[in-house]
Amino acid sequence: MTPSTRASHGKDTVASLRAKLARLEREAAARERQLERYAADLREIFKQERNRAQELRRSYKATVLALANAVEARDAYTGKHAERVAAYGLRIAHAAGVEVDTQAEFGFLLHDVGKVAVPDAILFKPGPLTKEERALMVKHPEIGTEILRHIDFLDDAKIVVRHHHERWDGTGYPDALAGEAIPVPARIFAVADTLDALTTDRPYRPASSWSEARQVIRAAAGTQFDPAIVTAYDTVPDGAFARIRDGIA
Numbered sequence: 001m002t003p004s005t006r007a008s009h010g011k012d013t014v015a016s017l018r019a020k021l022a023r024l025e026r027e028a029a030a031r032e033r034q035l036e037r038y039a040a041d042l043r044e045i046f047k048q049e050r051n052r053a054q055e056l057r058r059s060y061k062a063t064v065l066a067l068a069n070a071v072e073a074r075d076a077y078t079g080k081h082a083e084r085v086a087a088y089g090l091r092i093a094h095a096a097g098v099e100v101d102t103q104a105e106f107g108f109l110l111h112d113v114g115k116v117a118v119p120d121a122i123l124f125k126p127g128p129l130t131k132e133e134r135a136l137m138v139k140h141p142e143i144g145t146e147i148l149r150h151i152d153f154l155d156d157a158k159i160v161v162r163h164h165h166e167r168w169d170g171t172g173y174p175d176a177l178a179g180e181a182i183p184v185p186a187r188i189f190a191v192a193d194t195l196d197a198l199t200t201d202r203p204y205r206p207a208s209s210w211s212e213a214r215q216v217i218r219a220a221a222g223t224q225f226d227p228a229i230v231t232a233y234d235t236v237p238d239g240a241f242a243r244i245r246d247g248i249a
């Protein structure tokens with residue numbers, strides 16, 4: 001190889017290396033653009049998934065509320081009871097340092113769904129119930145659980161529906177569970193339910209004041225209610241419950 005052919009060969013090598021480098025850079029840039037497109041697609045998919053999940057949660061809540069309202073529509077005196085009880089329950093749970101998930105909230109809202117199977121004549125009877133009428137009335141937690149049986153997204157809510165009439169001393173129904181055997185959301189619910197029952201007008205008696213209701217609930221700590229939940233409830237001022245009630249009315 002003469003010096004001139006060596007020089008021209010060297011130029012060729014440099015030129016081909018440059019060309020190769022330029023090609024590699026173009027390929028790298030193309031790959032980068034491709035990755036950016038993937039990342040953008042993924043972000044878009046995540047966003048859509050998040051929106052869909054939110055939409056699903058909203059639909060669940062609306063369905064649960066519709067069901068709860070369908071039960072309450074029969075009884076002019078308990079209007080919005082389920083919504084108030086759910087909100088009181090969440091407030092008491094917060095005071096007790098208990099994490100209450102959406103499922104438990106759905107359980108609060110649907111607690112009396114089984115009452116659809118109780119005839120009006122029994123549900124609204126002004127006087128005391130006969131033995132047979134009471135036997136049917138106390139079936140509503142089991143009937144409620146049965147109604148919701150095939151609704152998978154309400155699995156934990158059913159626990160509240162089934163156990164909302166259990167008592168701390170084991171004399172409640174349907175399973176006569178006692179103390180800590182009663183699921184925590186059901187123990188919280190029991191206090192919230194009594195609070196709302198006492199502080200709303202009924203055909204046979206006017207509403208109690210918040211402080212009268214507090215006396216009744218305190219007196220039932222250890223018999224009807226979990227004493228720890230009553231202690232937590234006692235840390236929530238009357239005004240907080242009043243604001244919740246006014247917000248729902």
Ligand SMILES: [Fe+2]
Binds near residue numbers: 112164165
């Ligand atoms: Fe009930």
